Amino acid sequence: MPTIQIMSVIGSAVPASLRELGLLACWYLVEDGEPISGPLTSLPDAQALSRQIAHRFDA
Structure with missing residues (x-):
């Protein structure tokens, strides 16, 4: 099972598009150091x- x-x-x-909206932080899901989601x-x-x-993965 991946972590x-x-x-x-x-x-x-x-990302600049989020900074333009006033966001100074965002989150990504990563697996083995590689992003698997866009910025949240x-x-x-x-x-x-x-x-x-x-x-x-539990199913």
Whole structure:
């Protein structure tokens, strides 16, 4: 089973499109250091997506 982790980025690492909206942080899901999701705008969103992916592997 793959290990899914949540990675946060801040400041200039946040995509310009999100910084233009005033966001100074975003979150990605990563597996083995590789992003498997686009930037997510909240930690709860990242956690929910992580749970959804984990449930797929439990089935």
